[in-house]
Amino acid sequence: MNWDFIFKYLPLYERAALLTVKIGLSGIFFALLIGLVCAAVRCYQVPFADQLAAAYIELSRNTPLLIQLFFIYYGLPKVGLSIKPEACGVIGLAFLGGSYMAEAFRSGLESVDKIQWESAASLGLNSAQTLGWVILPQALSTSVPALVANVIFLLKETSVFSAISLMDLMFTAKDLIGLYSKTTESLFLLVVFYLIILLPVSVAGSLLERRLRHAGFGD
Amino acid sequence: MPDLGIEVLFKGTNMLRLLQGLWVAMRISLISVLISMPLGILVGALMTVKNKAVHAVFKVYLEVIRIMPQLVLLFLVYFDTTKVWRINLSGEAAAIIVFVLWGTAEMGDLVRGALVSIPKHQYESSQALGLGRLQTYVYVIIPQTLRRLLPLSINLITRMIKTTSLVLMIGVVEVLKVAQQIIEANRMTTPNAAFGVFLVVLMLYFVVCWPISMLARQLERKWS
Amino acid sequence: MKNLSKLAALGIAGTLALSLTACGQSTAASSASQSAGSAAAAPAASQSEGSGQIYRTLDEIKSSGEINIGVFSDKNPFGYVDENGEYQGYDIYFANRLAEDLGVKANFVSTEAANRVEYLETGKVDVILANFTVTPERAEAVDFALPYMNVALGVVSRDDDVIETLDDWNADDSIIVISGTTAETYLINNYPDIPLQKFDSYATAKEAFQNGTSVAWANDNTEVIAFALQNSGYTVGIPSLGSADTIAPAVTKGNTTLLDAINSEIEALGEENFFHADYEATLLDTYGADYEDALVVEGGKTAQ
Numbered sequence: 018m019n020w021d022f023i024f025k026y027l028p029l030y031e032r033a034a035l036l037t038v039k040i041g042l043s044g045i046f047f048a049l050l051i052g053l054v055c056a057a058v059r060c061y062q063v064p065f066a067d068q069l070a071a072a073y074i075e076l077s078r079n080t081p082l083l084i085q086l087f088f089i090y091y092g093l094p095k096v097g098l099s100i101k102p103e104a105c106g107v108i109g110l111a112f113l114g115g116s117y118m119a120e121a122f123r124s125g126l127e128s129v130d131k132i133q134w135e136s137a138a139s140l141g142l143n144s145a146q147t148l149g150w151v152i153l154p155q156a157l158s159t160s161v162p163a164l165v166a167n168v169i170f171l172l173k174e175t176s177v178f179s180a181i182s183l184m185d186l187m188f189t190a191k192d193l194i195g196l197y198s199k200t201t202e203s204l205f206l207l208v209v210f211y212l213i214i215l216l217p218v219s220v221a222g223s224l225l226e227r228r229l230r231h232a233g234f235g236d
Numbered sequence: 237m238p239d240l241g242i243e244v245l246f247k248g249t250n251m252l253r254l255l256q257g258l259w260v261a262m263r264i265s266l267i268s269v270l271i272s273m274p275l276g277i278l279v280g281a282l283m284t285v286k287n288k289a290v291h292a293v294f295k296v297y298l299e300v301i302r303i304m305p306q307l308v309l310l311f312l313v314y315f316d317t318t319k320v321w322r323i324n325l326s327g328e329a330a331a332i333i334v335f336v337l338w339g340t341a342e343m344g345d346l347v348r349g350a351l352v353s354i355p356k357h358q359y360e361s362s363q364a365l366g367l368g369r370l371q372t373y374v375y376v377i378i379p380q381t382l383r384r385l386l387p388l389s390i391n392l393i394t395r396m397i398k399t400t401s402l403v404l405m406i407g408v409v410e411v412l413k414v415a416q417q418i419i420e421a422n423r424m425t426t427p428n429a430a431f432g433v434f435l436v437v438l439m440l441y442f443v444v445c446w447p448i449s450m451l452a453r454q455l456e457r458k459w460s
Numbered sequence: 461m462k463n464l465s466k467l468a469a470l471g472i473a474g475t476l477a478l479s480l481t482a483c484g485q486s487t488a489a490s491s492a493s494q495s496a497g498s499a500a501a502a503p504a505a506s507q508s509e510g511s512g513q514i515y516r517t518l519d520e521i522k523s524s525g526e527i528n529i530g531v532f533s534d535k536n537p538f539g540y541v542d543e544n545g546e547y548q549g550y551d552i553y554f555a556n557r558l559a560e561d562l563g564v565k566a567n568f569v570s571t572e573a574a575n576r577v578e579y580l581e582t583g584k585v586d587v588i589l590a591n592f593t594v595t596p597e598r599a600e601a602v603d604f605a606l607p608y609m610n611v612a613l614g615v616v617s618r619d620d621d622v623i624e625t626l627d628d629w630n631a632d633d634s635i636i637v638i639s640g641t642t643a644e645t646y647l648i649n650n651y652p653d654i655p656l657q658k659f660d661s662y663a664t665a666k667e668a669f670q671n672g673t674s675v676a677w678a679n680d681n682t683e684v685i686a687f688a689l690q691n692s693g694y695t696v697g698i699p700s701l702g703s704a705d706t707i708a709p710a711v712t713k714g715n716t717t718l719l720d721a722i723n724s725e726i727e728a729l730g731e732e733n734f735f736h737a738d739y740e741a742t743l744l745d746t747y748g749a750d751y752e753d754a755l756v757v758e759g760g761k762t763a764q
Contacts, residue, residue, distance in 0.1 A: 079445035081398040083412070084438045091664065092431065094671040128353060162349035166342065169302055170395065176305065179639070180664060182657045182673075187305065188639070192658060195573035195640035196648070198601045204308050215303040226349075248543025311578070318582040319514070407569050407579075413533070417541040419663050420534040424690075424746060430663045 022202045026193060033189040034210045040103055040183070041172045041214075044110025048171065049164075051111060052118025057148065059119070060126050074116040082113045083177040090181040102181045110171055117167045125160030126152065158229040165222030169215055186210050242432035244422045254418070254433075257411035258440050261400040264331050264408075269393050271332075272339025279340055280347020294344065301341040306402050309334045314406040327408035335396060342392050354380055383456065390452035394445040411437060514583040515712035518562075518721050521586055526565040529555045530585035533570040534661065537746045538591045550742045551589040554608060557734065558587075558725055573640025577601045580712045587718065588710040593642045595705075603713050605722040606760025607706035608735055611642045614681030615698035616688050623676045624697040629654045636677040638665050643678040646702050682747040682755060706762060723760065730759020 055070040077085070086109040093100060100108070129152050137147040176187035184192075190207040194200050245251045283294045301309075314330035317323045325333070354377055362376045404413040415437045419430045521527050531551055532539035539549040547555075547568045559566035569585050576592060579585045580602050593611060594604050615635070617623040626647075634655040637644040647654060657674050659665035666687070669677045677684065681699055688694045711718050729735065735756045743755070 075446055075449060076442070079394055079442045079449060080438050081401060081412075081441055083401065084434050084441075087430070087434050087664075088438075091667045091671070099671065099673075159349070159353045162345060166302070166345065173305060176307070179658075179660045182659050182664075182668065184658065187307065188658070188660070191572075191574040191660075192639045192644075194575075194577075196645055197597045198577040199597075200311070200574075200578055204311060208304060208308055211305055212303055216299070219299055219302065244543075249545050250543050253541075253545055311575075315575075315578045315582050315584075318584065322514070324582075324584070404570070405572055405575060407571065407575075407584075409533070409570055413570065416534045416661060416663075420536045420661065421540045421542055423536055423662060423666075427666070430667070 018205070019199060019202050022197070022199050023206060026203075026206065029189055029193075030186065030206045030210050033184050033186045034214060036103075036183065037172070037175045037178075037185045038214055040106040040178070040185075041110065041175050043107045045114055045168055045171050047107065047111035048114025048118050048167075051115030052120075052122055055115065055119035056122035056126060059123060060148075061144065070119070074119050077113050078116040078120075081177075082109055082174050083180055085109050085112060086177060086181050102178075102183045105181055106175070106178050106183055110174065113174070114167065114171045117170070118164065121160045121163035121167055122156065124163060125156035125158075128159040129155045154229070158226070161222065161226045161229060165219065165225070168218055168222070172215060172218070173211070240432035240435065241422070241426040241429035242436065244418055244426050244429045245433065245436060247422075250418050253414050254411060254436070254440070257409060257414035258444065260328070260408065261397060261403075261410040262444060264328060264335065264400050264403065264410075265393070265397040268332050268335035268339055269396060271336045272343055275336070275340040276343020277347050279344030280351060283344060283348040284351050298341045298345050301338055306334065306338065306399060307405055309337070310402060310406050327403060327406045330406055331400070331403045331408060335399075339392065339396060346392070351377065386452055386456050390449055393448055397445055398441065411440065513712075513714065514581070515715040515718070516583060516586055517715065518717035521718065522562060522564060524564070526567045527559050527562060527587070528567045528569055528585040529559070530569045530571040530576060530579045530588040530590055531555060532572075532590045533568075535591060536662075537743055539589070548742065550609070550738055551591055553738045553742050554735070555589045557729070558589075558722065561725055562721065576710070580710060583712055586711065586715075587722065591707055592710050593645070593705050594708050595645065598710070601713065602710040603715065603719050605709040605711065605719055606726045607708040607757045607762060608726060608760070609707040609757055610755050610762065611705040611707060612681045612754065613643050613646055613678060613701040614684040614696050615676050615678045615701060616684035616694050616696045617676040618672075619693050619695050621675060622695045622697040626651050626654065626698070626701075631655065633675045634673075636665050636669050636674045638662060638679065641679065642705050643680070646705075647678060650702065682743075682751045685751075686747055704762070706757060726760045730761070733758060 055074060058066045058070045086105060089109055090100065090102065090105045133151055133155065134147060137151045142151065175185045178185040179188035179191065186207055190203045193203040197203075245254065279294055279297075282290060285291065310330060313334050314325060314327060317325060317330075358376055358380070362371070367375065400410055401412040403410055409417075415433050419433050422429045516524070531547060531549075533541050533547065535549070537549050539547065539551045542548045552568070555566055555568070569579065571579055571585070571588065571590050573590075576588050576590055577598065580588055588602070591609075592598070592604075594607065598604075615623055615626070629651065631653070634657045635647065636657045636659065637647060639658045639660050644656070644658065647656060657668065659668060665677065665679075668674065670691070676697075677687075678701070679687075681696070681701070684696050685699065688696050709722050711722070735758050736752065739752050739756050744752070747755075
């Protein structure tokens with residue numbers, strides 16, 4: 018294991034890690050928003066918006082991010098819209114992530130007993146209050162494992178950013194291997210940085226899961 | 237209408253190769269998923285066991301698989317097993333092994349989450365009705381678990397199909413690689429082929445993943 | 461408790477990666493040095509048939525009836541797949557001849573810039589003929605044979621802002637390069653301060669360049685000249701950049717039998733001007749006749 022090589026290229030990986038995290042978190046933030054909106058829209062069966070959300074979810078999660086990014090970055094300029102690679106990455110992640118988050122939220126919402134909705138209504142709470150104070154907190158505890166898995170998945174999906182010339186961690190590793198053939202060292206750095214980024218997410222997810230558990234749970 | 241260069245797909249056996257590549261991706265995913273599902277349910281059930289050691293082992297397994305980039309796992313299984321143990325796996329075999337490891341881990345975690353979210357009174361009611369522990373699981377808990385699990389499992393299957401594009405790094409020619417081959421082979425004659433070819437590939441992925449997605453919804457509706 | 465498991469996961473993942481790859485290094489090293497008997501060479505000793513090495517010797521290849529050749533499948537015109545599913549290109553033309561002269565069938569394996577060396581280190585291919593530029597770093601990991609092609613670099617830019625020199629570079633401008641190419645290596649080594657926009661395929665690099673995200677594109681000079689000819693509005697401001705690099709076949713380190721066979725093959729083919737014929741069959745249409753003599757290396761003898 019060539020430690021000189023590792024220390025020489027550490028800054029390069031740091032830069033890539035920062036880029037990955039920056040774009041990753043921005044994309045995930047918007048994905049969560051989109052997901053929440055879609056899940057709510059479908060839950061309340063808002064006419065037209067419901068079908069639109071359903072179509073969006075099916076389209077975005079059944080096609081690969083790589084190709085979605087390709088059309089956003091290389092296709093849009095052909096119709097006059099030029100987008101910077103970073104913004105394109107955020108848009109791509111948000112577009113793809115939104116549908117995954119929507120499904121995770123939906124699963125959580127459906128796991129809440131119907132009786133909760135009815136009780137809230139009988140107590141005089143309106144839709145927004147019901148959703149915000151009664152349903153969502155319970156739904157979240159079921160959704161959290163899936164949401165955390167999605168966050169980790171989306172952060173790893175940033176590895177396709179090489180297609181739009183963004184030097185994320187994966188592209189940095191592949192590029193270095195192509196140049197200097199130090200596969201072991203390059204992949205070691207890759208693993209280390211993914212660990213640094215993803216382990217905290219996983220830990221936070223577990224903590225969140227435990228915190229959100231409520232009385233009805235089976236253990 | 238801008239030139240999409242789709243005509244390259246009508247040349248020779250290009251379209252056929254693209255479909256063959258799609259079949260390779262599907263084959264790897266299907267086999268991996270079929271093996272992962274029973275293993276995942278087993279792992280998930282095991283993870284709810286009270287034994288701390290068992291719980292710890294599986295938790296570590298899940299975290300390692302989830303955090304390691306799939307490319308590194310593919311390299312480890314395809315190249316490093318040859319370097320260290322002289323096991324010469326084919327690209328597809330290595331891919332399936334890695335995907336099964338991944339699928340089992342994810343499914344195990346989903347199953348654990350679903351099992352844990354079933355209200356305690358379900359267990360208590362079944363006991364009150366005189367059902368034994370195994371019977372409780374089979375007739376009461378598992379059906380409810382499966383129902384909650386389904387939308388999230390479909391999520392995983394389609395993710396797997398889309399991730400198969402990584403296997404081009406270990407020499408397996410799947411649909412995305414074939415697409416790149418076609419685009420580059422025609423770069424002089426049809427410079428815009430990338431758009432047309434990728435559009436077709438997009439549709440191919442959709443045509444494969446969407447029915448699976450729809451099937452899952454139907455099952456979900458039928459069972460709840 | 462859970463977080464302890466996660467820390468354990470970190471430890472295990474790291475150890476796993478380290479141990480497997482570290483073992484990999486020692487095995488590759490021991491198979492490279494012919495001296496057996498060291499404890500680390502246990503895997504080699506357990507091999508019952510053949511040379512006991514991870515690579516296949518010339519005799520093993522010949523008796524198996526086929527040679528595994530790592531090539532590019534999407535780098536037109538050096539290694540690509542035509543509409544009939546057949547491999548074509550400058551590298552492939554030579555690969556086919558090599559297999560024919562060795563009396564075996566050529567089995568092409570699609571490789572990427574990032575896994576060429578891995579394929580050789582594991583013996584999963586016998587030789588790499590994937591437009592592999594000779595560099596000192598790579599020569600530490602694999603054995604290069606005699607060269608069969610020269611590489612010179614060029615830079616193309618837009619007519620309204622022709623770039624003629626890389627000195628005094630404006631730090632706000634970037635140059636497009638394709639990841640894994642000689643141009644990338646050259647710019648990183650000689651002009652490290654120039655921001656690079658890296659793409660992983662020719663198609664995407666070309667799209668980006670035409671969309672105007674960078675001021676210039678650095679690639680093989682034959683490529684940039686061909687591009688400027690085919691697309692109006694572009695000029696090759698720097699037609700020749702840097703020292704000459706060569707492209708050569710590569711085999712697993714220590715595979716002397718195969719290496720010698722390939723070298724004698726290349727020298728013999730020099731007698732019949734094989735690589736000129738190769739150029740005419742595969743590169744002429746793309747680059748024209750002007751670059752034939754500069755690009756082709758006959759008999760493994762470069763000009764200098």
